[in-house]
Each structure stands twice: as structure tokens, then as C-alpha cells.
Amino acid sequence: MIDRRLLTNFHWPLLLTVFLLIACGLINLYSSTYTVNISQDSGIKSWFSPFFLKQLIWTIVGLGAMVLATTFDYRRLQTIAPVMYMVGIFLLALVLVAGEESHGAVRWLKIGPIQIQPSEFEKVFLVIAVAAWGASDRVRLYPSITQILVFILISIPPFLLVFLEPDLGTALLLLITSCTIIFCLGIRWRLILAFLILGIMIAHPLWNYGLKEYQRDRIKTAIDPDRDPKKRGYHIRQARIAIGSGMLWGRGYLQGTQSKLRFLPERHTDFAFAVWAEEWGFAGGIVLLFLFGLFVYFCFQAAFLAKDRFGSLIVIGLSASIVWEIVINIGMILGFFPVVGVPLPFISYGGSALLRCLVSIGLIENVCMRRFGSMK
């Protein structure tokens, strides 16, 4: 199945970039959970925190899944896209019915000892579904209004289901991702404007009358986890102190006082970048940003190289879902965006997210590998 031509077309620089990012992520996770480990004094002190070990296992699982995702011809996905879409919807619905609650939101499904976050995998399923729709014969560049309505019909159910968990960050990310695909498929500016106006007109009454008070509360909390007035702004201020105090060369690995003394909240998840910037300074921060820049470049290069529309749209969608997370997360930490619970791909702790990112990379490589496949 895998012939030599496939390997020559493999996008090695992209893979290398991803490996470097994962390495940075693990190094950083080790440091950010270092104190978590020691502070749990009652247990046994081990060299690795449970977080680190878990993430290591997920990395290995993820790499395996990535390899698997390259083995078949991606065009087969177009035929099974509706099935994948339904499976995604089913899993999201299942979360609402039988999910594990934590911090006031139901996001996880527990399967034996592991917890998975179906909304993460929906990011892949939805991209494939939208790409399959965009690549179907009826749809042309600059699709008509009716076609766009179909697209909206595809995108809304997953959005709503995730929105109800409530996980507004992820829900919006799903929406932005499919909008990015539409954007690349071509959309007139006046249409964008019209949809924006329509969106506001729908959202306002929905917010006021469609939702109950507690639902609004949950959503508000999802948007701004620090609604507690005592904590308002605290996260961001501490993150800024952490980053700033890193100066040029950083405070040294495992030496960051902000993170070690636990001033910095969510050190190993949403605020992982701040830990990195504190310990490795401007130099380390720039290196990481540069890697992310390379990642963006290679991903979109792959989109341009793809041999058919389905392939291009898949690559655009999957890349967009990861890249948006990157720019939103770092933008939030640097104070450009309000605090939204979006993790930093490859760097933040989180098994489902890493697995989904690696599967996405596998699919992007899949498209890349087969760019000359049957077009002789």
C-alpha cells in the first residue's frame, strides 16, 4: 500500500516541526507540574508527576494514531463523512446525557480508566464533513446562498451540543473552523456582513429569552471563568508578571517563581505558554513562536499542494482548527483576548487534545503524500 512515492511526498518539515513542538510541550509540562507533584506530599514523591506520565502515554498513543491516519487513501473519507458526522453528533449527545461533570461543565466521557473529550474529536469530524460537502460536485467556488445554508445546517448541531456542555470556547472554535473552510471556498464580503448582522439579531433574543438563568450563568462562566469579582483580572496579571520576569534568557528551567510558587493559575493547561516564557525568557518565547509560524506555513503549503478540493479543504480545516487555538491561546495570555478556556496545541496538558492534533497531522500528511497519487 505504501510505496516509495508516498514517502517522497511526505511532508517531513511539518513532521519535524510537530515533533519539536511536542518536545517543548513535554519539557514544559514537566516543569509546570513539578510543584504539583511535590505539594501532594501525602503520597509518594516520584520523579514524574502523574500529569507528565499521562501525557507521555498519550503522546505515544497519538503518534501511533498519526501513523494510522496516513495509511489509507484520504478520499475514502469523503464517502464515510456522513457516518463520521453522525458518530460525532452521537458522542456529543452522549456527553450531555452521561458525561462526567467537572467545574460546572460536562465535557468528558469516562471509558474505564480513561476520560475522553468528544468535543476535541468533533473538531476532526466536523472538518471532514464540511470538506466533503465543499468538495461535492454541486458546490462550486463562491457557493450560492442555498449551498451556504446547507453548510450552516451541517455546522450548527455540533456547535449547539458543545455550547450546551457548556464549553463556549470549543463551540466557537468549531464554528470558526468551518467558517474558515467557507472563507477559503470563497464568500462575498457583503454576505459576510449580512451574516454578521443576522447573527447578532438571532443571538440577542436567544440569549435573553431562549435560555434560563442558570444556563446563562454557566455560559458566562465558560466565557469568563473569573467572574468572581475577587479573581477578576488576576490570572492575566499574574501571567503577565510571569512572562515579563522571564526577560531575555528566562529564569531558568524549573526556576520560574511565578509558576513554582503557584501564583500562576492553570499552569499546565491554559497558561502553559506563560510558564514557558517565564523559564526560557524572550529567547525561548521567540523560538516557540517561530515553530508555530513554521507550523502555519507548512500546513497552508500542504493545502496549496493538495491535488483535489477535498484534500485542500481537509488540510485547511484541520490546520485552521489547530492554528486558531494557537493564536487565541497565546493572544489571551498576552492580553489581546479575554480569558477563554482554550488550550495551546502540543504544549498544554490534555490527552484528547493531543491525540486529536496528532490525528489531524496524520491526515494532513495523508493528503500531502498522495498529491500525485492517481493524477498521472
Place this chain on the structure above:
Amino acid sequence: MKFKGFTVKSEDNFVKANGYILTAFFIFLITLYGLRLYYLQIIKGDFFLNQAENNRIRIEPVSAPRGIIYDRHGTILVDNRPAYHVYLVREKVNVQEVVQKLSTFCNVPEENLKTVLEKNRRMPLFKPIRLLSDINWDCLAKIEANIYRLPGVYVDVEPVRSYRFPGMASHILGYLGEITEEDLAKPEYADYSSGDDIGRTGIEKSYEKVLRGSRGIREVEVDALGRKLRVIDEKDPIPGHAIWLTIDAHIQYKAEELMKDLEGAIVAIDVKTGAVRAMVSSPTFDENLFVKGISPDDWKRLNSDPRHPLLNRAIQSAYPPGSTIKPFIALAGLQEGLIGKTDRVNCPGFFHFGNRDYRCWKKGGHGSVDLYRAIAESCDVYFYSLGNRLGITKLSTYFKMFNFGSLTGIEIPGEKSGIVPDPEWKLRFLRQPWHKGETISVSIGQGYLSVTPLQLAVAYGAIAGDGVLRKPFLVEKIEGEDKSKSHVSETKNIPIKSDYIKLVKAGLEGVVKDPKGTAHKIWKETMPIAGKTGTAQVIKFAERVENESKIPKQFRDHAWFAGYAPSSDPEIAVVALVEHGGHGASAAAPIVASIVEEYFLVSKTKDSQ
């Protein structure tokens, strides 16, 4: 599909221009982030590094108010009041100057403050040190008014224990003390930290877990001078659970009044349940002394007091029971078939055994006595003879039936078991064989035999309750706990025929009712008490002088009275012990009578409410 080539040519996979726009947008954002990093880390780096170094979040424990302790009717015995403590953060502060000012404001010698600082000198500078505890209003007002001239100083409030009736029931309630370093190291005290109070004795100790509640936590952002900038996060403390004691504050108060200038103990137990209605040990102490951390002077005074105020005589001291043991010996004799109701013993005033005469307390002797008279008039010779016939092994078996020699299991710590001697015990602890003459001493409650006042009250409760021995208890109810669970009183049926118990009860009734009874002085038609006097020898019989008042106090006998009322259908069993009080009839019996009187007064008024 033949047009496919054509389609591809005329239409791209996607709008390339938009693809470029998107890529450029992302790269632009990432570059922007790079610039932001440059601004934060290179341009403002020093500023933030400084902030990071001054970043101080103080995690302050918020003490939970300890559970309130009530008496059985809901009278508050112990609750909490606010106490103001003064703390100092030494970082960047002229400590000398602050100490000087505080010393003048609060009228405390500078040396005291310096001692505290010296003790904590190894603590990190940014950690607050408690300089003054529980300051008075005057001092508080001066500090608050001058707070800006006292850098690093702040005042915090904490609930502290307040014993509403100082000295009352202090042995039951117990007191608090700062947790020791050794205790802190133990896993069961994992959630305590240095400086925390912990119950040291009494209910405060044994119900520590219930009363303590759990501490809240406040995360406070502070500036470099240790002043609070804002509260970042707060977890409210959970107050401790309240406890309702079985103690009746009225009876307890009355009992304490009666014992005021005496040394000794009083125990009153509800015969029907085993609930302890009063438990007094005299002299007592003021638990409030311990609240701020007891001062070395007070501690020394309490500890070196020859009257041992900290000792709970009701459970921690065992005394020879004297004649109060006689009813149990009578029961043993009846059950063993050695005596009957009408069997008589002649008392010439002494009992000859071996080559010694054991004297009866009544010089001329009682003449021919039956069981009733032997108890009512407390004839020693009758019991010498009976004890001798029973033998020490039988005696000790019966004593143990009534729980003598073992702990009653009362909820407060430090209980003593007393001694029920037998040959085996003597061999083990004194490495000497048992002499038969010692059995004779034991027969009138002397010798090695010793009991605590609580044990005696429980045993008399068992007689009053027709052979049902009830485990005594002090805690009626715990807040948040199922009532049925909190009290299933533990009972034990004593294997003695109830007819025999009735015979003995008749004798006990005679002690008070019969004009010849040893405690007839307390007889009142309206308040029928049954009971037994007792006199426990402190020095040997032979060395005694006739006139009681001529003996130095510390050599005088201990006076006992153990009884119950009403004699027909007993409700309450009361034991009074007066150390060196002389005769039970004159020193202890009137005390019991007053308590019984108070009991009926209280129960009548409470019932009518």
C-alpha cells in the same frame, strides 16, 4: 467524469487569494505576539521581575468557630467570642521602632515582644508573626488609630473559646492548648498547623473532631510591607458541631456550690438511662485561663497547688470506698446463699480473727444484727464475718460484676480503673502472698480496694435500677447526628436475684429512714433518699484519736455518701466524696441530700414548662 480535467483547470481547489490572506493573517498575529513578548520581557522585563519578586500571596487560615457546648436544657456552657491578635511582617520594617510603639500602645514590656520575635527569628521575613494575642479594647483602638505609623503590623480577629461559667464543670468540659510539635508530626493531625488549639482534656479533647469544624482559607494578595491589598479567594470555614451534654447546669451549679471550700467529688447519674447529670471535682479551675495560651505563672500556680485543681477527682482518683461497699458484699452473700434475710450475727464491738481484733466503728458493738440492721447501722462485724466467709476471690468476682476495677467508659479522657484486689493481683503487683486478714479489711471497703466516685455512682445506679448496670455517658446529642444513633445506652444485667436486691435496698432505705440509721439526719418525708454512708481511712485504725477535730486535716478520713432517690422508684443516683471530711454521715450525706433536693426542684420546674 470526462469533464473532470476541464473542471479542475477552470476552477481551483479553493480561492487561493483567501488562502494567502489567511496565512498572512496568522503569520501577522504570531509576529505581533513576538513584538508583545519583546515589550513585556525586554522593555518592561525589569519591572515585571521586580513585581515577581515582590509578589506575595499570603494564604491565611480562617479559624472555624468551635462547636458550642450546651447542657441538657440548652444552656450554653461554652461558646466563642472574638479575639484580636496583632501580627507583624518583619520584611522591610524597622522592627525595633514598631516594637517600641506597640509596647507603649498596649502597655506590654518590650522584652515580651522581643522574646516572641526571638522565638520566631528563623521564620521567613514575609511570614506574619503573632506578636500579641487577644488584646484588649484600649490597645486595639490605639493600634487601629495609629496603623499607618506601624508598618508591617496588622490586626486579625479570631473566634476563641469562652467558658460562660468560669470554673463550672471545668473538668468535664476540659480546656484547649496549642498543639505540640510531636502531635503535629502525627498523621491524624495532618490538617492542623502550628499555633492551632487542640482539646487537651475533657469533652474538648475527646470530641475534638466534632467540635473543631474545618478551617477556611483566605488567599490574600499583600504588598511588600505585608499589608493586605485584596482578597483573591476565600473558602469559608465550616463551624464545628454543637454538643449537648447530659449535664444539668442547675444541678451542676448547686453541686459546685456545695463543694466550694472542700476537696472531693460529686457524681449524679440518671438511674433510668445512665446519663450523668452532674459531675464535680473540687477544687476547680477557670478554663478561660487556658484560652489565650496559659501564662507560665498561672500554669505553675495550678500545677503546684497542693489541692490539685486540675485533677478530676470524679474519675481520675480512686479512693477506698469504706462502708459504701457493704451493700455489694451483702448481695454477694445473699446470692452465694451464705446469709439470709433473718440470719443474725452478734456484734460485740470487735471481730476476732487470727491473733487480732478487728474493731467495729461502734465501740460497744451493735449486739445481734440481721441484714437490715447491718446495712442501716453499718455494722462492721457483720461484714467482717461475711467477707471472711466469702473469701477474697468471691468478693472480687462480685465487685467486678458491678464494674469496679474497670473503666466505666465515660467519654472524657484520663479515667482510672481503681483496684479490685485478689491474691493474683497482689502477687503480680506487690510480689507478696495474700493474707486472710486483708480480706477482712476489704469487707469494709478498706485495704487495697479503691474505687472512683463515678464507679460508685454507676454501681449504686445498678442497685437502684434493680440489677441493670448502665454505662454512664455525658454527651446527649451531637449536632448533625442521628439522635437514635447518638444514644443507645449500654446496659448489662447483673446476675443477682432481684429479691436479694430488694432486701439490700430495704437496708439502704433504712440508713436514712430508720431512726437508728447512720444518715437519719438527712431524712425527709417529702424526699425519700436511700443510700449508704462511708468513711475511708487515711491512717491506720489503731492510731486514731477519739476526737475527730484534734486530728490534723490531712490525716482525717474521707467521707462518702452514695445513694439514690426517690427510694421507691429511683430516678437519680448521687455519690459525694469529701476528702478528709471525717464522717460520711456528717460531711457527705447532707451534700447528697441538697443535690437530690435541687434535682426534684429542677425536674419539677422543667416538667411544668
